[in-house]
Amino acid sequence: MTHALTRTSPFGEAFIGRCIKCGQDGFSTGGALVECPADDLVSDEQALLDSLEPGQARVWAQTGQDHK
Numbered sequence: 546m547t548h549a550l551t552r553t554s555p556f557g558e559a560f561i562g563r564c565i566k567c568g569q570d571g572f573s574t575g576g577a578l579v580e581c582p583a584d585d586l587v588s589d590e591q592a593l594l595d596s597l598e599p600g601q602a603r604v605w606a607q608t609g610q611d612h613k
Contacts, residue, residue: 548564548567566581
């Protein structure tokens with residue numbers, strides 16, 4: 546599978562992100578198409594849950610959507 550990116554650059558600027566699975570920095574949006582070396586260690590689902598704010602993970606796991 547591929548890198549699971551989260552934005553590290555400010556909104557309104559070009560996307561620069563970090564892979565939640567392996568921790569590598571400096572990815573553009575195309576980095577989401579590159580194979581991740583940590584893919585066998587962290588699932589896409591776990592990477593998503595790890596990236597959520599505290600409390601959001603429980604809501605997302607129950608409903609599959611963000612809670613505002």
